[in-house]
Amino acid sequence: MKVFVYGTLKPGECNYLRCEGKVVDACPAIALGQLFALPTGYPAMISGEGRVYGFLLCFADSAILDDLDQLEDDHPGRSPAQNEYQRQEIEIFDLNFQPLGTAWAYFMLPDRVRSLRGISLPYGTWVNLFFT
Numbered sequence: 857m858k859v860f861v862y863g864t865l866k867p868g869e870c871n872y873l874r875c876e877g878k879v880v881d882a883c884p885a886i887a888l889g890q891l892f893a894l895p896t897g898y899p900a901m902i903s904g905e906g907r908v909y910g911f912l913l914c915f916a917d918s919a920i921l922d923d924l925d926q927l928e929d930d931h932p933g934r935s936p937a938q939n940e941y942q943r944q945e946i947e948i949f950d951l952n953f954q955p956l957g958t959a960w961a962y963f964m965l966p967d968r969v970r971s972l973r974g975i976s977l978p979y980g981t982w983v984n985l986f987f988t
Contacts, residue, residue, distance in 0.1 A: 857918040858959035860887050860948050862910030863899040863982050870984070871927060875913060878920055885912035886949040887961055891982060892974030899982035900941075900964035900974055908980045912948055912959055921960065928962045936965060 864871040867882050890904035901908050921943070925931070929940035936942050941962035948956045964974075 857915045857920070858948070858957070859913045859915070859920070859924065860885060860910055860946070860959045860961040861913055862887070862891065862901055862908050862961075864984065865913070865924070865927075866911050874923055874927065875915075875920065878915055878917065879913050880916050881914040882911050884951055885910060885956060885959075886951065886953060886980075887946055889961075889963070889980075891977040891980050892964075892969050893977055893982060894969075894972050894974050896972065897984070899977070900969050900972070901961065902963060902966050902969055906978070906980055912956060924962075930962065937967075940964065940968070 863869065865875065866872060887901070887908045887910065888905060889901040889908045890906050891908045892900045894900055925943060928943070930943050931939055941964055943960050943962055945958050946961050948959045950956055
């Protein structure tokens with residue numbers, strides 16, 4: 857089971873702890889989309905043609921999706937507008953842009969990104985500038 861991560865779930869970031877010990881493999885990867893930095897201190901990805909750089913996390917147990925859905929505020933019983941993120945299955949690529957197959961990724965609706973005053977990251981990479 858594979859999940860593409862581009863923000864606080866990347867290795868070394870604060871929410872990666874939720875995945876530690878459950879990740880079978882983690883490798884740098886690319887997804888198609890547009891990335892934004894949010895004033896809340898984490899990023900959002902929307903659909904698009906740009907490249908978003910992150911990591912492909914591989915898990916042995918698909919139960920991790922329940923934990924990640926809760927973290928990302930994606931509840932299947934609610935309308936997409938009520939969720940913070942929407943989990944979607946997308947094509948993932950390696951750093952040479954060779955296909956790696958599909959993986960789950962969390963997208964935010966463009967209207968929500970605008971309402972949160974997201975700042976476009978045209979190079980497709982998010983770095984946590986807030987240190988605790």
